[in-house]
Amino acid sequence: AQSVTQPDIHITVSEGASLELRCNYSYGATPYLFWYVQSPGQGLQLLLKYFSGDTLVQGIKGFEAEFKRSQSSFNLRKPSVHWSDAAEYFCAVGPFGNEKLTFGTGTRLTIIP
Amino acid sequence: DAGVIQSPRHEVTEMGQEVTLRCKPISGHDYLFWYRQTMMRGLELLIYFNNNVPIDDSGMPEDRFSAKMPNASFSTLKIQPSEPRDSAVYFCASGLAGGLRGELFFGEGSRLTVL
Numbered sequence: 300a301q302s303v304t305q306p307d308i309h310i311t312v313s314e315g316a317s318l319e320l321r322c323n324y325s326y327g328a329t330p331y332l333f334w335y336v337q338s339p340g341q342g343l344q345l346l347l348k349y350f351s352g353d354t355l356v357q358g359i360k361g362f363e364a365e366f367k368r369s370q371s372s373f374n375l376r377k378p379s380v381h382w383s384d385a386a387e388y389f390c391a392v393g394p395f396g397n398e399k400l401t402f403g404t405g406t407r408l409t410i411i412p
Numbered sequence: 413d414a415g416v417i418q419s420p421r422h423e424v425t426e427m428g429q430e431v432t433l434r435c436k437p438i439s440g441h442d443y444l445f446w447y448r449q450t451m452m453r454g455l456e457l458l459i460y461f462n463n464n465v466p467i468d469d470s471g472m473p474e475d476r477f478s479a480k481m482p483n484a485s486f487s488t489l490k491i492q493p494s495e496p497r498d499s500a501v502y503f504c505a506s507g508l509a510g511g512l513r514g515e516l517f518f519g520e521g522s523r524l525t526v527l
């Protein structure tokens with residue numbers, strides 16, 4: 300069965316500092332991996348996705364993520380966070396495409412001035 | 413496009429009442445998903461449709477829950493009778509197979525409170 304672990308429930312970062320959100324997955328084959336962001340009171344929005352090829356993928360809003368098969372990880376990074384990045388971030392894994400995505404429990408990001 | 417539209421945005425009801433949540437997916441999308449979000453269980457997939465046909469309803473918690481998609485532009489999630497433990501935010505999402513595979517477009521959710 301596929302699963303996703305986001306070990307950090309809540310992270311606080313100063314504005315302008317770098318960010319890394321952790322995601323570990325369990326899946327028996329080559330996974331399709333995603334990062335979504337949820338602002339308060341809103342639905343989820345796709346930040347980026349990995350299907351194959353280059354293991355470093357770029358997304359919207361200046362985010363990037365690196366797929367490391369040996370570590371079963373797909374960590375999300377941003378070199379300099381902005382106050383508007385405060386939100387909840389979800390990692391997800393699926394067998395292919397968008398069918399039966401499994402989401403992690405999310406990491407809440409707080410930005411301090 | 414207006415995106416995925418859900419209604420109502422908020423619903424407060426009493427235990428035992430019937431609740432119907434509605435969703436209009438993005439035009440042209442061939443997948444539709446219903447998710448439930450709670451603090452305790454996170455995001456759970458309840459059911460999804462492909463071309464209006466239910467493909468997997470293994471996430472539907474029990475027989476009190478039912479979902480329909482009578483046409484490509486409308487879906488409902490019904491709870492009858494409702495219970496306090498059904499209180500959650502219910503999200504509808506739509507998506508495409510093929511080239512845009514993997515991107516789900518979520519509605520803003522329907523927050524349900526069962527008293």
